[in-house]
Amino acid sequence: MAVSGRSVAPELTVRAPGGASLPGLSTPPLAQRLGWALSDTLVLTKRNLIVWARVPAYIFFTVVQPVMFTLLFRYVFGGAIRVPVPGGYVNYLIPGVIGQTAGFASFSTAIGFARELQRGGIDRIRSMPTARWAFLAGRLIADVLRLLVTVAVMVGVGYAVGFRFSGGAGYAVAMVGLAALFGLAICSVSAFIGLAVKDEESVQAFGLVWVFPLTFVSSAFVPVRAMPSWLQGFANRQPFSEVIDALRILALGHPVQAAVGQSLASATWQSLAWVAGILAVFTPLATRAYKRA
C-alpha cells in the first residue's frame, strides 16, 4: 500500500487549495519579522519572570542563597582570611560573591530549558510562527534580569555589613553592568548544557560539577596567592577570576589595582574578551541544540 522510493519533488510551486490566496503565502517584510521577533522575545521574557515570581524555591535560590553566602563568608570564614584591600575582607568579598552569583544564576537557565524539553513544551512553540531565537533570548534576558535583582540585594546586604563602593557611582554602575554581561555569557553556556543534556536531574548534577570549581577556585573568596602553586595557574587565568578582579577594581577604585595585580583597563578588557568569546562559542551551540532538541 505504501509507496516507497525517494521522491523529493524539485519544483518550487506553491499551490493554494481551491486557488484561493492564503495567509502566509508571502513572506512578511524584514521589518515586520524583526518586530515580531522582538515582541516574541519580550513575551517569553515576561512569561519566564512570572513563573519565577510564583515559585518560592526560585526566589529562595535568587535572593536568599547569595545572602547566605555573603553572611557566611563575612562572619564565619572572613576573620581567618587576610586580604590586601582597604576596608578589610568585606570589601574584598562582595564583588567576589557577585561574580559567583553570575555562575549560580546560570543553574536556572539550564534547568529551565531541560524542564521545558522534558515536558515537551518546546514542541508547541516550535510549531508556532514564533521567532526561533526568541525562545533562547527570552530565557537569557529573564535570567539576567533576575541576576540584577540578586546583585541589588547583595549590594544592599553588603552595605549593611560594612561594604562600601569607593570608586564612584560611574564605576559602581559599570561593575553591575559587567556582572550582568558576565552572567549572560555564563547563562549561554548553561543554555547549551540544558538543551543538549535535556534531563533536569543530570543538568543539576552537571551544573555543580563545572560551576563550583570555577567559582571557588578563583579569586572570589580568597586571594589566589594563598592557594598551592599548582592551582594558582588555573585560578589566575580562568574567566571567573578575571571578571571578579575587574569587578573588584570597579567597586573599590584604583588603589586596589596593586592588590589585585592588574590595572583597571587590562582587567576590564580581559573580562570583556572572555564575555565575547564565551558568547561567540556558546550561543551558536545553544541555538543548534535548540533546533535539534
Place this chain on the structure above:
Amino acid sequence: MATDADVIEVRGLKKSFGPVQALRGVDFSVPEGRVLGLLGPNGAGKTTAVRVLTTLLLPSGGRATVCGYDVARHPGAVRRLIGLAGQATAITPELTGRENLEISGRLYHLGRSVARRRAAELLGRFDLVDAADRQAKTYSGGMLRRLDLAASLIGQPRVLFLDEPTTGLDPRSRLGMWAIIKDLVAQGTTLLLTTQYLDEADELADEVVVVDRGQVIAAGSPDTLKDRVGGDVVEFTVTERRQLEVAVSAVAPLSQGPPSVGSEGLRVQVHAADRGSAVLVDVVRALDAAQVATTGLALRRPSLDDVFLSLTGHGAEEAASDGAGRRRSRPARRGAGPAEAAEPAGPAGVARASGPAGAGTTVTSGTTAASGTTAASGTTGPEEG
C-alpha cells in the same frame, strides 16, 4: 489521489533516526474540512508523522505539504497555518489558564487586545471561565487538555493536529474532549488526529489510516475498517458442559451467523455486528429464560488489537515504545500467553481486549465478568511486557 482541495498531502514520507526507520514511505491526504484519524499502537510512527507535518522534524525522504506548502522548504508558512495540541505538555503550570492563552496568542503575533479577547472567548467556549485565573497546575487532566486545545486554536489555524488528545484521560473527560473536537469539526476545521483507540477514530474521523511499523497497512472509513474486523461480540462461559447445547440454541437466533464455541468447549461467542448493547440484553434474557448458568458474560467491541490481528496477524502490542516516534525492537512475547494458546477461535483473545490498546473499549456486564474467565485471562494480556 490528491486533489486541489487536499489540505494535507503526504507522499512516500520517510523518516529515520539513525538505523531506526520510523516512517517507511507513508501516503495519505486530508481534504479541506475533513478529519483523518491516524490509528496505531505506540511507536507505529504516528507521532513522527505529526512532528514532520508540524515542521518539528525534517523528513528523510518523500514529501509532505500543508495547504500546498512543503513542510521542509516553507516551514515558516506552514507554522502560520497550523495548530498543534495533544497531551497538554505545552501548558506552563505556573501560569493561569488565561495567561497561558494570552501568551500563546501573542506568540501567534496577535495584537494584545485581540489576544485578550480571543483568550476570553476560548475560556468560555471550553468551560474554563471559573478556573481562568487559577494557575494551570491546579487543573484536572481534562481541563489541561481543554486549555491545551484552546491554546492551539488561538491563532485560528486552518489545520489542526491533535496528537493523542485523550490518552490517559478518565472516561468522562474523554467524552468531553470528543464533544469539543466534534464541535470544532462541525465548524469546518481540518483535523489530523492520532489515536491508539479504534473507538475514538470511529467516533471522530471521516477517514482512518492504520499505521504499523512506519507503514500504512489499511485506510478507509471507520465502518469499512470495522467490517473487516467483524463487529461486536457478546460472549459468555457456561458453567456446566451439559448446558452448552441449550445455551447455543437459545442465543443462535440473536447471532449474525452461528455462535462460535471455543475449543475448550465452554465459551460461547454471539456475533452482534454493530448492535452489541441490544444483543447483550437479549442474550441475558434468552439465557435466563433457558435457565443457563454463566460465569463471564461480556460485550466486547472490536479494539485496535482486533484490527491489527485481522490486518496483520499480530496484535498491537508495542505498548512500551516512547512517544518520540523512535521504536524499540519488537519484543518476542507474541503468542506466549496461556490465554491465547487456549483461544484459537475468534478475531482476538479476550486477554487482548483488556490490554492497553483496548482500554475503554471492553464493556463488561456488571460483576459477573470480574470473577469469570474473562477477567482471569485478562491479566495475562499484553500489559505484561
